Amino acid sequence: MSDPFPDEVDEALWDEACRRAEAVREFLKHRPGKMTAADVALLATEVETSRATAYRLIKLFRAGGTVMSLVDRKRGRPEGHRVLDDKREEIIRTTINRHYLTRNRPTVSQLVRDVQTNCISAGLKRPHRRTIKARLEEIEPQRRAKRRGETEIVKQTQAVPGVFAASRPLQVVQVDHTKADIFVVDEETRQPIGRPWLTLAMDVCSRMVTGFYLTMDAPSRLSTRGVAP
Structure with missing residues (x-):
């Protein structure tokens, strides 16, 4: 997999990589020869990482010499990636719409039981509770509150009417x-x-x-x- 371009990198990760690059650049400028473990420990303290990671940053910077080489690669599953098959996704979606988004206001625990029961009935492996809750949290809060008749939440998520205006230049x-x-x-x-x-x-x-x-x-x-x- 090729490295991303700078404008494809998360801004926080890019800013941290720039800070690391500056620290490593200054570190190597004053230590053209061999470096001691104590020297690396000082660098590790400056960039707020472990000594092993400091060694890795030095190696990466020497090999690439760019800020991009020091961008921290996010671990774990990519954001937005789903591992469930389409059948189980459809069961979760249908159960939420038919049984959870109603005026009866069933609990999340009841929703989880209904989804898992429907999956088992279809001969499918039941999804984890966290997965079902994640799908539930993707629903826009105001839409969910309207379907469930939660008037207080609807009021809290509605925009306040009115405009902010000024009557003359440089007033605001x-x-x-x-x-x-x-x-x-x-x-x-x-x-x-x-x-x-x-x-x-x-x-x-x-x-x-x-x-x-x-x-x-x-x-x-x-x-x-x-x-x-």
Whole structure:
């Protein structure tokens, strides 16, 4: 399986990989020759990992020399991946719609028993309780509450009517942050450093951009104060 491109990597994993790359780069710069176990232990403390992992990061960086080589690969089953066959998935879906999403408000335990009983009757292996609950949690909360007649939950999940508006320019200015859809590279090594943060100040009345701030640092109160008109 080929490695993902930088824009396909989770932002949190990418930011952590950039931090690790900087630490390993500085570590190797000051230790061109042999390194001691104590040196590696210091690196492990800096990147908040075990000494064995620190050795692995050094090896990966020496072999690849890129931030991408240090991206932590997520373990376990890919998000959204399902292991049940279509027949059992259909039984779970049908049982939820016919027996759980009703005004009688049966419990989750009752739903689990019904699903497992229906699977056994069809000659299929019964799914685990966690799997059934996971399918249940995929249902939009407001839809589930309406079908079950849970009025309090419906009220809590409904949007509050009304609008937020301003009657004149600069009466209200909103500030928001986003990561720019570009990668900044080192001017010498041409290796990717990361994606910059863009902070925009937007006038609510005119919907015009009144200022912006571009930085490699994560959003903070300094990002708001530094917005340039």
